[in-house]
Amino acid sequence: MQTQQHPARDDPAHGFTVAAVCRLLARAAVAAVHAPSVLNTQPWRWRIEHDTALLYADRDRGLPTIDPDGRLLTLSCGAALHHACVTLAAEGADFAVEPLPTGHGPDAIAVVHYRGPALPPPLAQPLANAIMARRSDRRPFAARPVPDEALNPLRSAAERCGAHLQVAWARDLGDMAEAAAQAAQAALTDPAYRAELATWLRRPGEGHDGVPTDTLSTAGQRKVPLRDFTATGYPGGLHSTNDLDDRHARYGIIVTDGDGPGDWLTAGVALSAVLLTATAERLATSTMSDLVEHGTARHTVRRILGGVGYPAIGVRIGVPADDTLPARAPRRPAAEVIEVVADPLSVVPAPDAT
Ligand SMILES: Cc1cc2nc3c(=O)[nH]c(=O)nc-3n(C[C@H](O)[C@H](O)[C@H](O)COP(=O)(O)O)c2cc1C
Known part of the structure; x- marks a missing residue:
């Protein structure tokens, strides 16, 4: 034996x-x-x-x-x-x-x-x-819907960690887009916010932390725009002009029952569980915290939850456009x-x- x-x-x-x-x-x-x-x-x-x-x-x-x-x-x-x-x-x-x-x-x-x-x-x-396979993929996803049943393991992963993954329905996308617009407006009008964002933006290959510009995407139209790094004066990353870019992206919200440090920790554990589960299921993801950073935008996202629970962070989920991997962000x-x-x-x- x-x-x-x-x-x-x-x-x-x-x-x-x-x-x-x-x-x-x-x-x-x-x-x-x-x-x-x-x-x-x-x-x-x-x-x-x-x-x-x-x-x-x-x-x-x-x-x-x-x-x-x-x-x-x-x-x-x-x-x-x-x-x-x-x-x-x-x-x-x-x-x-x-x-x-x-x-x-x-x-x-x-x-x-x-x-x-x-x-x-x-x-x-x-x-x-x-x-090691997971990366934030901000590029437009494939023009293929994510089957609803493919999202169930992600929901279960969040639940096992003590949080919830609420996936937005089509009817919620107006609120999600409004929250993204509110977040962008807050960033644009706050010089301190823009300066802090710029501090963590990096040229490809530069340093061991921060967001390298070759990992960003300014793809054309999105139902829910991604964080606007161009607010820092950075001109934009990978370009695409397709109006229908990303139309099959799904948007999840990690939700916790409370809103204290212990709940934030739970949300982070659940975020990792959802992202790794998605990667294991061959789905691509990117994380969206701009939606919940600013009080106004977070309040708008909370409307989607019917006021129940606290939105901790957003996750964009989709079928990867092709087999190529997005650029890797460095590590310390x-x-x-x-x-x-x-x-x-x-x-x-x-x-x-x-
Ligand atoms: C709490 C948290 C908030 C984040 N917020 C955003 C965001 O608003 N927009 C974005 O594009 N990526 C966001 N990210 C993704 C990070 O930028 C990304 O994890 C980091 O650059 C490392 O790259 P990697 O995910 O490819 O390893 C967030 C990640 C975490 C954990």
Whole structure:
């Protein structure tokens, strides 16, 4: 009979060395570097210590004008947390997550406690594979509708994380477009907002963070326009003149029951779950937070929800136009965001060895 080797199992009889557990948690944190984040700010830090991984918000990477409450920063950290958890699950780890833990300072977002080996749940590997395949695709989608049933796994993914994915009906698109127009107007008329946006715009190949211009798209007509980066003075990215561009795009809203930091974290976890599930289902996505950044626009989006729940973020979903991948946004080197603190000689007892 073949026995399944757990990757963290250094000493099958007595437990797991801390070094092995640290390596496992570090691999999860490295995968989390690829999570999406608002304007690719990557506002997170990891500290791996013994059998725990602590996720901190890096508030120096916050957006004081666009995101004064740190809602989108917390959402971004939630996405990173989910990427790490998917990786751990796919590697066959059992773990517990403590959100917004006390006793670790005001920036602590979550502690992940390693508990021992487990059989990977069936969905873990496809989601883990999707981490490197996923990219924000702002290009027009194919002229092919997204089958309604293809959206069900995305809805379930959000529900499993404690949030909801409400997919806008055709009748809601007027409100979505109005919210996008309100967001664009707010950006255009606020010099501080435009300046902050410009700070995070990058030339292709420049730096390890921010939004490279070759990942943007200014495709012709859209039912719901994307965030207007041209408000920064940037002339525009990939062009298309087709009036019917993107007519089959669907628009989802991640909705939470409350509107505090814990709900924002839940929304970020759910956002990652929805994006990775969509990628695994061969759907393309891009994220839209401009719809909910400004009070007026967010209020308009909330109308679509009938006033029930809080819109956390928008997701544009569609069938990719072709097999080419959009340009990749860069990431900070893992060593810059991950600190490993471990005594490699100590041993964490395996749960079944005590
Ligand atoms: C909280 C959050 C808000 C975002 N808001 C927008 C947005 O309004 N417009 C947009 O085009 N992309 C948005 N994005 C996508 C990021 O710009 C993108 O994740 C980042 O540039 C990294 O690129 P990648 O998704 O291709 O890895 C958002 C992502 C997150 C997590």
